[in-house]
Amino acid sequence: MKRLLFFLMIMLAAGTVTAQPKKSRTQQNANATQQKQQNNTQGMTRRMQIQYPTAFDMPEDVVWRRDIYREINLEDEMNSGLYYPVEPVGKQMNLFTYIFKLALNGYIPVYEYNLDGNEVLEASAKVDIKTILDNYHIFYEEKNGKLQVENSDIPSSEVKAYYLKESAYYDQANSSFHIKPLALCPVMMREDDFGGDAMKLPLFWVKYSEVEPYLSRQSVMISDKNNAATMNLDDYFTLNRYKGKIYKTTNMLGKTLAQIAGEDSTKYSAEQKRIEAELEAFRNNIFGDKAKRDSLDSIAVNDPKALKEKAKQQKRERTRTTKSKSTSSASSSSSSSAPRVSVRRQRH
Numbered sequence: 218m219k220r221l222l223f224f225l226m227i228m229l230a231a232g233t234v235t236a237q238p239k240k241s242r243t244q245q246n247a248n249a250t251q252q253k254q255q256n257n258t259q260g261m262t263r264r265m266q267i268q269y270p271t272a273f274d275m276p277e278d279v280v281w282r283r284d285i286y287r288e289i290n291l292e293d294e295m296n297s298g299l300y301y302p303v304e305p306v307g308k309q310m311n312l313f314t315y316i317f318k319l320a321l322n323g324y325i326p327v328y329e330y331n332l333d334g335n336e337v338l339e340a341s342a343k344v345d346i347k348t349i350l351d352n353y354h355i356f357y358e359e360k361n362g363k364l365q366v367e368n369s370d371i372p373s374s375e376v377k378a379y380y381l382k383e384s385a386y387y388d389q390a391n392s393s394f395h396i397k398p399l400a401l402c403p404v405m406m407r408e409d410d411f412g413g414d415a416m417k418l419p420l421f422w423v424k425y426s427e428v429e430p431y432l433s434r435q436s437v438m439i440s441d442k443n444n445a446a447t448m449n450l451d452d453y454f455t456l457n458r459y460k461g462k463i464y465k466t467t468n469m470l471g472k473t474l475a476q477i478a479g480e481d482s483t484k485y486s487a488e489q490k491r492i493e494a495e496l497e498a499f500r501n502n503i504f505g506d507k508a509k510r511d512s513l514d515s516i517a518v519n520d521p522k523a524l525k526e527k528a529k530q531q532k533r534e535r536t537r538t539t540k541s542k543s544t545s546s547a548s549s550s551s552s553s554s555a556p557r558v559s560v561r562r563q564r565h
Contacts, residue, residue, distance in 0.1 A: 274426065275386060275397050282386040283496070284399075286334075287461030289379040295460040298437040298453075303374045312450065313376040313403050314368070315435050316423055320346050321364055325428050327421040334465065334473065336382060336400050336422045349421060353405065378404040380419060381461060385496055387503060394500050398425045398454045425454070463489045 275282075291300040299312040310318075319325045328337060329344045336342075347364060350357050356370045380402035387394055401423045406415040432450035439458065440446035453459065465473040478485035 275384060275395070276388060276390065279386045280389050281499070282384055284382060284384050284467035285463055285492070285496075286465035287381045287383065287459075288404075288464050289381050289459050289461040291377045291379070293460055294441070295458070298439055299379070299459075300377065301438075304371075305368050310435070311373055312379075312435075312437075314371055314373045315431075315450075316401070316403065316428060317366075317371055317373070319428065319431055320349075320421075320423075321366060324431065325423065327423060330402060330419040330421055333471075334380075334419075335471075336402070338400060338422065338424045342422075344421060353418065353420065372405060375405045375407055376403045376420075377406045378417070379461075380404060380464075381459070383457075385499075387499075392503070394503055396457050400425055401428070463492050466492060 289296050289299070291297060301311060302309055303311065305314060316325070320327050326343045327346060327349065328339075328342045331337065347357075349355070350364070350366070353372070355366065355372060357364050357366045359365070381398060382400040383396055383398050385394070385396045403420045405418040405420055407418055408415045429451055432454070433452075435450050436447045437450050437453050438444060438447050439453070448456075448458075463474065474485055474488050478488055
């Protein structure tokens with residue numbers, strides 16, 4: 218009996234020992250799979266960053282900065298390259314179609330557009346692209362867990378404007394002035410069933426730094442007279458080739474220009490011009506007032522002491538020139554007045 222019990226204990230211990238490595242191996246395989254997925258994701262990110270390098274982020278410790286919100290009207294000639302072609306032609310597509318496809322395939326996140334117009338570019342504000350499709354009645358199909366939208370169903374023809382947030386700042390590290398885009402919001406102009414004025418429907422916010430690596434792969438036409446004149450979308454925004462009217466600035470009251478000006482269109486336009494003039498004045502006067510610098514230079518040039526010193530210098534140069542000329546003429550005259558030696562033949 219004792220032998221039987223001893224044998225059963227040995228068998229149970231052996232089963233426990235063999236079961237434990239099996240469980241450990243399962244955990245190890247799961248951990249290895251998870252680690253492999255993380256490494257693959259990180260590797261893709263590195264390759265993407267190497268293949269499509271992005272611009273440097275704006276420093277956080279700048280001494281001067283101003284955030285501006287602009288409305289980019291795609292019917293403006295300078296911005297029309299962002300609108301055409303309305304439907305993709307080969308690899309060419311407009312900005313909204315490109316952003317829409319990136320979001321639909323999960324390459325970039327999109328963020329909710331709040332009613333107050335303030336963007337929140339954080340994980341808590343991310344919105345599912347399927348929610349966007351349902352809210353704005355964009356036809357789609359779901360196959361094998363993936364959303365599919367035909368090119369003809371993408372409402373790119375209705376997206377005729379963008380809200381763009383940019384930051385103008387002075388970088389004291391290299392003494393330079395920059396204007397950097399921060400976020401984009403496509404605005405759909407949709408007419409109602411009664412043929413009234415088109416309603417502005419902001420769709421979602423896109424963080425520029427997240428879409429920036431992909432913008433360098435898509436080009437935009439920048440001239441109607443020369444169709445070969447193109448540049449990629451990243452350069453287009455980085456070089457501030459777009460044109461847009463200011464509708465809001467970041468301020469302590471959190472008010473838009475429309476709220477400040479009320480129904481007075483003249484005051485609204487005056488506020489826009491005032492802000493633009495302030496930005497231009499800061500850009501031009503980073504190193505001091507140019508008019509004052511020019512006046513100081515003119516004073517320095519017309520200073521009596523400076524003029525007197527300059528006259529003395531010119532007089533010394535004339536004296537040296539006169540002495541040099543007299544020395545050379547004296548040497549030439551002495552050589553010409555030297556006695557002539559004649560040799561006569563004597564008769565023998």
